[in-house]
Amino acid sequence: MTASPLDIALFAAKLGVVFFVILTMAAYLVLAERRILAWIQDRKGPNRVGPFGMLQPLADLIKLLTKEDFIPSAADRWLFLLAPAMAAIPAILTFAVIPFGAPITIAGRQVPLLIADLNVGVLFFLALSSIAVYGMAIGGWASNSKYSLLGGIRGLAQLISYELSMGLSLVPVIMLAHSFSLTAIVDAQSTVPFIVYQPVAFIIFLISITAECKRIPFDIPEAEGELVAGFHTEYSGMRFGLFFVGEYINIIVLGGLATTFFLGGWHGPFLPPVVWFTIKSLAVAFFFIWMRGTLPRLRYDQLMHLGWKVLTPLALVNILATGWWLALAAS
Amino acid sequence: MPLISDIKAIIAGFGVTLHHMLRRPVTIQYPEEKRVPYPRFRARIVLTRDPDGGERCVACYLCSAACPVDCISMQAAERDDGRRYAAWFRINFSRCIFCGLCAEACPTLAIQMTPDYEICKRDIMDLVYEKEDLLIDGCGKDNSYNFYHHAGIGVTQPRGAGLEERLPVDVRSLLP
Ligand code: SF4
Numbered sequence: 067m068t069a070s071p072l073d074i075a076l077f078a079a080k081l082g083v084v085f086f087v088i089l090t091m092a093a094y095l096v097l098a099e100r101r102i103l104a105w106i107q108d109r110k111g112p113n114r115v116g117p118f119g120m121l122q123p124l125a126d127l128i129k130l131l132t133k134e135d136f137i138p139s140a141a142d143r144w145l146f147l148l149a150p151a152m153a154a155i156p157a158i159l160t161f162a163v164i165p166f167g168a169p170i171t172i173a174g175r176q177v178p179l180l181i182a183d184l185n186v187g188v189l190f191f192l193a194l195s196s197i198a199v200y201g202m203a204i205g206g207w208a209s210n211s212k213y214s215l216l217g218g219i220r221g222l223a224q225l226i227s228y229e230l231s232m233g234l235s236l237v238p239v240i241m242l243a244h245s246f247s248l249t250a251i252v253d254a255q256s257t258v259p260f261i262v263y264q265p266v267a268f269i270i271f272l273i274s275i276t277a278e279c280k281r282i283p284f285d286i287p288e289a290e291g292e293l294v295a296g297f298h299t300e301y302s303g304m305r306f307g308l309f310f311v312g313e314y315i316n317i318i319v320l321g322g323l324a325t326t327f328f329l330g331g332w333h334g335p336f337l338p339p340v341v342w343f344t345i346k347s348l349a350v351a352f353f354f355i356w357m358r359g360t361l362p363r364l365r366y367d368q369l370m371h372l373g374w375k376v377l378t379p380l381a382l383v384n385i386l387a388t389g390w391w392l393a394l395a396a397s
Numbered sequence: 398m399p400l401i402s403d404i405k406a407i408i409a410g411f412g413v414t415l416h417h418m419l420r421r422p423v424t425i426q427y428p429e430e431k432r433v434p435y436p437r438f439r440a441r442i443v444l445t446r447d448p449d450g451g452e453r454c455v456a457c458y459l460c461s462a463a464c465p466v467d468c469i470s471m472q473a474a475e476r477d478d479g480r481r482y483a484a485w486f487r488i489n490f491s492r493c494i495f496c497g498l499c500a501e502a503c504p505t506l507a508i509q510m511t512p513d514y515e516i517c518k519r520d521i522m523d524l525v526y527e528k529e530d531l532l533i534d535g536c537g538k539d540n541s542y543n544f545y546h547h548a549g550i551g552v553t554q555p556r557g558a559g560l561e562e563r564l565p566v567d568v569r570s571l572l573p
């Protein structure tokens with residue numbers, strides 16, 4: 067198959083738009099989080115920069131860019147410099163497999179609204195989510211600070227606790243959709259979203275992705291009450307900003323994944339598909355913020371307990387139940 | 398069943414935060430909105446005058462002695478008619494903790510707290526208020542009290558002319 071210049075141009079345009087939208091959304095999610103947390107605490111939140119504080123992300127960006135990029139003298143220089151990118155890039159790469167709208171037709175061509183329709187999209191996501199933790203672990207190790215190291219170790223320990231249940235909670239979805247491709251999974255939900263068939267898997271997935279993006283109640287690698295700022299204690303300026311933006315990109319991407327796997331993807335009545343996708347993803351992101359304003363942080367061992375002794379067995383039972391149900395439905 | 402009650406508690410927690418999210422924030426947007434303090438709010442200190450327009454302060458140093466952070470200083474002086482006053486009077490507002498003890502200590506109601514809380518300055522030396530900055534034209538909170546109508550006998554008025562006093566008895570007229 068040879069790609070015509072138009073195809074390449076369309077693809078590049080898609081890539082640019084997605085990149086821009088994701089980064090802008092991540093920046094505004096920071097603002098939204100600060101405002102919503104403020105409302106939860108009966109405050110108003112940042113509302114000084116521009117109307118309703120809408121230019122606050124810009125001000126934050128200028129502040130981060132003009133701050134000193136400090137490298138501790140005993141740090142492992144190159145790993146220290148690379149780690150923030152290693153944390154942010156997998157987050158944004160994951161979005162490549164998420165279909166965010168119905169295919170549209172431009173100049174007589176079908177343009178699917180996703181970057182890459184991998185037939186192993188689910189595995190791609192699971193692989194990237196494991197890679198993302200390296201940024202955190204390496205950053206924590208390379209900082210040569212006890213707080214960062216503890217944060218990095220906790221991040222790894224957290225990964226092995228939630229990742230299994232996250233993967234297992236997706237197995238019923240794959241069983242229902244008969245495919246690893248996210249496009250096929252969305253198509254399978256054109257009438258009924260999978261949350262109706264798989265509420266348990268959805269809850270397990272939601273808890274696991276909260277742990278995946280290291281947010282309260284699972285912000286154990288950061289744990290500012292115990293570890294100063296955890297794995298990014300030694301980072302400053304835009305390198306800290308990358309970790310930070312990576313976290314928010316992760317929220318958006320995981321919101322999109324929850325939408326794709328359980329909430330019917332871009333399917334929905336009346337509104338255009340892209341709008342439905344955005345609404346559903348932002349609803350998940352809102353839930354994350356709401357949860358941050360509500361729950362306290364779990365202890366290290368409580369997360370292990372939850373992951374290994376509750377969520378993983380529950381997910382396994384759920385898989386068995388789904389299999390039994392599918393077999394019954396087939397016969 | 399602890400699991401059920403735990404889940405219930407978590408859901409209740411979400412309800413509480415949702416409720417607060419929808420409530421009006423308590424924030425006061427300071428430079429645009431200003432709260433009106435109560436009349437007895439303790440902020441910028443003033444030196445008041447008595448109803449007749451004279452300075453109330455008699456430079457007794459009681460406020461200066463009462464001040465826990467030692468931010469009041471003054472120099473006492475005496476007028477020809479014997480009435481005392483402060484030659485200079487200084488309050489360092491960069492040290493003042495607005496406790497109000499000076500106003501409580503003052504026997505003449507000269508030093509008083511006002512509700513004017515906006516006294517930030519760019520230069521810290523501007524927070525040292527001299528007598529001319531402190532002295533106001535009015536009586537402040539008690540506009541009928543004049544110390545010399547009750548005390549200060551023999552200085553501004555003859556013996557026995559105070560409001561609660563009778564004229565001194567001429568002991569010779571009491572002879573049997
Ligand atoms: S208010 Fe308190 S700290 Fe301030 S001058 Fe009076 S006694 Fe001193």
Ligand code: SF4
Pocket residue numbers: 453454455456457458459460461502503504505506507508
């Ligand atoms: S202000 Fe009152 S307490 Fe202070 S020196 Fe004057 S009269 Fe005395």
